[in-house]
Amino acid sequence: MKKISLTVIGLYLFFLHAFSQTTDQYKSMFNARPLKLEEVNLVTSYYNQDGNHSAVTGGIGTEKVIDFANMLELKLVGYGETGLKHTILAGIGVDHHTAASQKYVSATGASSPNGNRVYPSINWTVENEKTGTEFGIGSYYSHEYNYSSFALDAHVGFKNHSGGEFQIKGSAYLDQVKLIYPSELIPTTSASILPYDQNIIKTNASRSTGGYISGSTITEIDIPSSPRNTYTGSFTYNQIINKEAQFAVLLDLVKQDGYLGLPFHRVYFKDMSVKVENLPSTRTKIPIGLRFNYFAGDNLIVKSYYRYYTDDWGLTAHTASIELPYKITPFFSIAPFYRFYTQTATKYFAPYATHAITDQYYTSNYASAAFKSHFMGTNIRIAPPNGFNDSFLSAMEIRVGHYTQSTDLNSNVISFHFTLK
Amino acid sequence: MKRIYVFLSSLTALLFTSSCETVKEYQKNKLNDAEMALSTRRVERNELNFMSYKEGASGANGGKTGGGCGCN
Numbered sequence: 001m002k003k004i005s006l007t008v009i010g011l012y013l014f015f016l017h018a019f020s021q022t023t024d025q026y027k028s029m030f031n032a033r034p035l036k037l038e039e040v041n042l043v044t045s046y047y048n049q050d051g052n053h054s055a056v057t058g059g060i061g062t063e064k065v066i067d068f069a070n071m072l073e074l075k076l077v078g079y080g081e082t083g084l085k086h087t088i089l090a091g092i093g094v095d096h097h098t099a100a101s102q103k104y105v106s107a108t109g110a111s112s113p114n115g116n117r118v119y120p121s122i123n124w125t126v127e128n129e130k131t132g133t134e135f136g137i138g139s140y141y142s143h144e145y146n147y148s149s150f151a152l153d154a155h156v157g158f159k160n161h162s163g164g165e166f167q168i169k170g171s172a173y174l175d176q177v178k179l180i181y182p183s184e185l186i187p188t189t190s191a192s193i194l195p196y197d198q199n200i201i202k203t204n205a206s207r208s209t210g211g212y213i214s215g216s217t218i219t220e221i222d223i224p225s226s227p228r229n230t231y232t233g234s235f236t237y238n239q240i241i242n243k244e245a246q247f248a249v250l251l252d253l254v255k256q257d258g259y260l261g262l263p264f265h266r267v268y269f270k271d272m273s274v275k276v277e278n279l280p281s282t283r284t285k286i287p288i289g290l291r292f293n294y295f296a297g298d299n300l301i302v303k304s305y306y307r308y309y310t311d312d313w314g315l316t317a318h319t320a321s322i323e324l325p326y327k328i329t330p331f332f333s334i335a336p337f338y339r340f341y342t343q344t345a346t347k348y349f350a351p352y353a354t355h356a357i358t359d360q361y362y363t364s365n366y367a368s369a370a371f372k373s374h375f376m377g378t379n380i381r382i383a384p385p386n387g388f389n390d391s392f393l394s395a396m397e398i399r400v401g402h403y404t405q406s407t408d409l410n411s412n413v414i415s416f417h418f419t420l421k
Numbered sequence: 422m423k424r425i426y427v428f429l430s431s432l433t434a435l436l437f438t439s440s441c442e443t444v445k446e447y448q449k450n451k452l453n454d455a456e457m458a459l460s461t462r463r464v465e466r467n468e469l470n471f472m473s474y475k476e477g478a479s480g481a482n483g484g485k486t487g488g489g490c491g492c493n
Binding site: 041043045047049067069071073161162163164232236238239240241242243244246247248250251252254285287288289291293295301303305307309311315317319325327333335341343346366367368373375379381383395397398399401403405409411413415416417 | 441442443444448449451452454455456457458459460462463464465466467468470471472474475476477478479480481482483
């Protein structure tokens with residue numbers, strides 16, 4: 001943690017120094033402008049899903065979820081004395097969900113199905129508009145009952161003279177997974193505790209005699225956590241092809257370590273014995289994506305995306321999507337979209353009651369299964385030139401989508417985005 | 422891994438062999454249209470979030486790559 005913080009500070013000082021080379025040359029040309037609130041974005045979303053393969057109940061059982069998500073983001077822009085543009089994005093998100101399967105963390109179905117997540121974030125970017133270079137740092141925090149996360153990131157970007165932009169970003173997520181076990185599987189002896197859970201011994205006695213499940217004797221702070229770290233290097237290259245077309249190449253190199261399963265996911269074996277899912281403590285992921293956008297004629301835009309994904313757990317996936325915004329007027333567009341996704345199973349997945357008791361790693365979480373999915377819907381965007389009735393509300397988007405998975409999971413989502421200026 | 426090398430090699434070849442026009446700022450009215458942005462929309466945030474829970478793959482879309490939630 002300390003090393004990461006020092007690295008981020010070091011990177012910031014390095015790029016601040018690099019940018020400062022132009023200070024004297026342009027000092028007289030610019031008037032500093034203090035940070036000013038330029039834009040407010042509000043995104044609100046309602047999501048529901050249904051299925052019959054919950055990981056909490058070992059790959060069978062209800063997957064009903066309702067989620068209500070809200071995000072508020074403020075964008076502040078200002079110019080320093082040297083002419084450098086400073087942009088600060090400060091946001092906060094609040095989600096509330098109800099998950100039917102969450103009740104069955106307790107064997108009797110007595111656990112609460114509700115949960116909340118709060119996630120503030122802040123990003124600061126310094127841009128030299130003359131040279132087309134930028135540098136930024138950001139921080140992110142997320143908290144929910146069973147999971148917390150703290151993240152730092154830093155990025156640099158460069159533009160060339162032929163319409164290309166290159167960005168490198170490094171980020172580190174330092175997460176804590178709270179070790180909430182299914183009530184009947186709370187470890188009671190050190191022999192039954194996995195190496196990364198050794199500190200759970202401290203609270204075993206009280207948890208096994210009532211525990212957090214009944215909500216009576218154990219408070220949130222009593223339940224120990226296990227770390228999960230995610231380090232990502234992201235490389236993005238955007239290129240203008242001509243007046244109507246541009247593309248982007250996106251590559252992420254992801255390394256995870258720590259507790260990569262979830263402690264309340266059950267796995268039933270062939271002999272009907274039950275354990276908590278067990279997965280390797282490291283994972284390397286390589287997703288690479290390509291976007292291509294083309295303005296066809298005066299009204300139609302073709303937005304396409306393809307992603308190839310592979311990891312060292314044996315999962316390979318392809319994602320392809322197309323969106324066709326049609327501009328009915330310059331300020332009003334309707335965009336039908338379709339997304340296709342397919343993946344192979346990880347080496348560690350097997351459905352309910354099919355794992356062998358001798359398996360070293362095991363999960364019945366259907367996110368690791370082989371399946372195909374389809375997602376389709378419509379996006380409507382309205383952005384009058386002077387806002388709605390000359391008000392602060394400058395743009396509005398409504399997006400509805402229906403998702404189906406070959407595992408019989410299906411879901412619906414409706415989202416609204418309001419931009420105020 | 423081999424497929425990634427092939428894909429990256431093809432992409433690099435495409436970058437260097439394709440002829441891209443130099444487009445002046447005043448010619449960018451279509452490229453600067455909000456619908457032409459080479460990024461995900463803010464309004465997509467929640468659907469990308471649920472996909473990261475229900476699908477094994479993530480990343481290369483400007484969004485999450487694994488951290489920050491009890492998801493993949």
